[in-house]
Amino acid sequence: MTRIVEVPPSFDDRSFDRFAQSFSAGPLGQRMLFDARLAEFATPYGLLGLLTAGQAVQEAKGERPLFTVPSDEHVRRYWVRAGFFQHAAALFEIHGKVPKVKPDEDSDVLLEVTPIRAAEDVHGVVGRIQDRAARILKEKLRLEPKATMGFAMALSEACQNIVEHAGTSGWVGVHAYDFRKRLGRWVVVIAVSDAGVGFRHSLEAAQAKRFGDRWGDGAALEAAVIGGVSRFRDPGRGQGLAGIKRYLGRWQGKLSVRSGTARITIVPPWDEDVPLRENLPFFPGAQVQVVIPEQDVTAG
Amino acid sequence: MIHTIKLDRVLRETVATPYHDLVTRPTGAAVRTSIEQAIAEADAATTLLDFSSVGLMDFSCADEVIAKLLLRTEPGSGHYVVLQGLREDHTEAIDHVLTHHSLAVLVISPDDDGPRVLGSLPPDLQVALAMVHRLGSTDAAGLADTLLWPLERAMEALEALAFLRVVQAADGAYQPILVQ
Numbered sequence: 001m002t003r004i005v006e007v008p009p010s011f012d013d014r015s016f017d018r019f020a021q022s023f024s025a026g027p028l029g030q031r032m033l034f035d036a037r038l039a040e041f042a043t044p045y046g047l048l049g050l051l052t053a054g055q056a057v058q059e060a061k062g063e064r065p066l067f068t069v070p071s072d073e074h075v076r077r078y079w080v081r082a083g084f085f086q087h088a089a090a091l092f093e094i095h096g097k098v099p100k101v102k103p104d105e106d107s108d109v110l111l112e113v114t115p116i117r118a119a120e121d122v123h124g125v126v127g128r129i130q131d132r133a134a135r136i137l138k139e140k141l142r143l144e145p146k147a148t149m150g151f152a153m154a155l156s157e158a159c160q161n162i163v164e165h166a167g168t169s170g171w172v173g174v175h176a177y178d179f180r181k182r183l184g185r186w187v188v189v190i191a192v193s194d195a196g197v198g199f200r201h202s203l204e205a206a207q208a209k210r211f212g213d214r215w216g217d218g219a220a221l222e223a224a225v226i227g228g229v230s231r232f233r234d235p236g237r238g239q240g241l242a243g244i245k246r247y248l249g250r251w252q253g254k255l256s257v258r259s260g261t262a263r264i265t266i267v268p269p270w271d272e273d274v275p276l277r278e279n280l281p282f283f284p285g286a287q288v289q290v291v292i293p294e295q296d297v298t299a300g
Numbered sequence: 301m302i303h304t305i306k307l308d309r310v311l312r313e314t315v316a317t318p319y320h321d322l323v324t325r326p327t328g329a330a331v332r333t334s335i336e337q338a339i340a341e342a343d344a345a346t347t348l349l350d351f352s353s354v355g356l357m358d359f360s361c362a363d364e365v366i367a368k369l370l371l372r373t374e375p376g377s378g379h380y381v382v383l384q385g386l387r388e389d390h391t392e393a394i395d396h397v398l399t400h401h402s403l404a405v406l407v408i409s410p411d412d413d414g415p416r417v418l419g420s421l422p423p424d425l426q427v428a429l430a431m432v433h434r435l436g437s438t439d440a441a442g443l444a445d446t447l448l449w450p451l452e453r454a455m456e457a458l459e460a461l462a463f464l465r466v467v468q469a470a471d472g473a474y475q476p477i478l479v480q
Contacts, residue, residue: 119324119325119326119327120317122323122324123315123317123319123321123323123324123327124317124319126319126321126323126356126358127317127318127319127321127355130355130356146388146389149356149387149388149389150389150392152321152356152358153323153356153357153358153359153389153393156321156323156324156356156358156360157358157359157360160324160325160358160360163324164325235401236363236364236367236368236397236400236401239359239360239363239396239397239400240358240359240360242359242396242400243358243359243360243393243396246396
């Protein structure tokens with residue numbers, strides 16, 4: 001019997017747990033159909049979540065899942081521009097028409113879905129994004145030019161998390177959005193996702209004893225994101241996430257990291273998220289989201 | 301003798317990518333290895349690492365290149381590292397990782413009157429370093445006299461500066477690192 005995995009109509013970090021619930025409701029070996037027909041909107045976090053689910057099935061040697069494309073032509077075109085279908089085709093049996101779309105230099109897709117397998121891929125991502133990011137950060141987010149470097153640094157460190165810790169490949173995507181409904185201003189969203197071992201497994205050997213009964217996905221995220229610990233004994237490790245937090249602190253950005261059944265968030269003043277959520281539906285690997293909002297030029 | 305190493309050239313020769321950014325730990329480790337080889341071959345007392353024409357530098361790479369280079373150099377080796385050509389974002393990344401390791405390094409820039417320090421330098425050491433640069437050369441007694449410090453405090457500050465390799469020490473005298 002084919003199991004239906006529902007893709008939320010508005011697929012972002014807030015609806016992700018609904019998707020994870022649907023995805024983890026049965027074994028990976030069971031035939032699945034990812035139903036995206038009702039999709040109206042997806043952030044890169046959502047798109048990468050779909051690819052990560054497909055990757056998890058593939059790596060578990062499960063049957064290739066089916067995927068029904070969004071009914072809405074505009075949504076399909078956006079997903080093509082975002083680079084989603086290019087990679088989804090290798091993971092899913094796609095059902096429905098995928099339009100051919102020419103690359104758009106003025107698009108709000110700063111970085112199409114890009115695979116991260118090794119350090120060279122991080123070089124490619126950082127090298128490609130800087131000019132386009134400089135324009136978007138200045139025009140849409142009203143950030144000063146030097147913010148582009150911090151942005152690229154944060155992106156580089158987030159991608160390296162895959163190379164260093166996942167034990168498998170992953171993806172990155174960067175989009176700019178008009179978050180009028182949710183925030184009333186523009187944001188740039190960096191999403192990084194992998195189907196790897198996750199933070200708990202990565203840190204278990206070095207940290208589990210210290211946490212005792214508290215050890216779990218939440219404690220592992222707390223140790224890594226708040227405590228800056230790493231699975232490596234090298235005392236210089238753990239500075240990547242510290243660097244991201246430093247950058248986000250300056251621009252009132254938001255960082256959230258989901259791994260296994262927990263999600264930790266560095267909550268900026270404009271957001272009402274909770275710092276730590278546990279007992280969430282399981283989802284493989286780790287998902288990082290960085291949100292940088294348009295700066296309020298009237299403040300301060 | 302001063303030996304200048306251009307980081308953009310080392311990056312190009314070390315990593316086979318068309319990019320000029322110092323990012324990722326593997327890249328940083330490879331670049332540091334090349335720098336260490338160049339330092340060993342040049343056999344100069346001071347190495348000037350020139351960051352002009354380097355693009356982005358992330359925290360992980362700054363840790364691998366600069367922090368580890370300093371950590372792997374023996375305190376008594378008589379070899380000094382000075383940085384130049386840094387942009388604001390390079391400065392921020394390097395300062396962050398050096399502070400994390402309680403290390404320090406000298407930076408020179410045409411815009412500055414003299415060398416400045418990135419990383420961790422407690423207040424006493426900042427004062428002592430500024431005085432060493434003003435006096436040109438001093439010993440613990442000279443520094444204690446000038447700053448009206450107890451001799452022990454002056455001695456500790458100078459020894460700490462020498463340990464961090466931001467001043468040169470020889471036969472009880474301390475002097476600025478030559479950068480020209």
